[in-house]
Amino acid sequence: MDATMSRRAVLTQRTVLASVIGFLAAVLVPLAVPMLLPVASAHDTLISSSPATGESLEQAPKTLELTYSDEVLNLSPVVRLSNSAGEEIFTQTPAVSGNTASIDLPALPADSYRVQWRVVSSDGHPIEGTVDFTVTVGAETTDDADTATDPASPTAAADSPQPEPTPADQAESSPAEQEDSGLPSGMVLAGATLLLLVVVVLLVLRTTRQRAGRGRDH
CATH class of the missing domain: 1.10.287 (Helix Hairpins)
Structure with missing residues (x-):
């Protein structure tokens, strides 16, 4: 029992x-x-641009604006502009505000252009891409434009090519990536x-x- x-x-x-x-x-x-x-990739993407990729313009644009799917980080953004011959016109740092990055463009003659951009996504990872557009007529050459392109003028100095940030610089300025080590x-x-x-x-x-x-x- x-x-x-x-x-x-x-x-x-x-x-x-x-x-x-x-x-x-x-x-x-x-x-x-x-x-x-x-964790699934959640990098931001470019959703629109002005000029738009593939767009043909009779009048040369004065500014370039890039719009992303979310707010991007203002950590060493870079915009490079080159013509159809592959010659670099400038490499500069755009102004970042929320989910947009914008930059002023010089007077562009009739030609095909390629914009190469790189920003840091809201998740802390660098993203990059290109925007191609064509100018059929181009900007008129004026005295003001000549003055703007004068190497001695302050504007030309501001528009001079700036050194592209190195991977080491990006690593130091991107704390979001460094926090993943825990x-x-x-x-x-x-x-x-x-x-x-x-x-x-x-x-x-x-x-x-x-x-x-x-x-x-x-």
């Missing part, structure tokens, strides 16, 4: 143990697993879940053995 009761007690405790483990797994594992999965929170949560399961299993097994021992004594 005592042996039968002891076996029933063991079976009952095993059933309780399985139920507890199943409950904890159902509650905690769905919380931990998504945090262990690789221990992933998903691993911490998964470890805590596993530890909790082990503790519960040990407690249930200990209780089962104690009750089985008392059953044999009686």
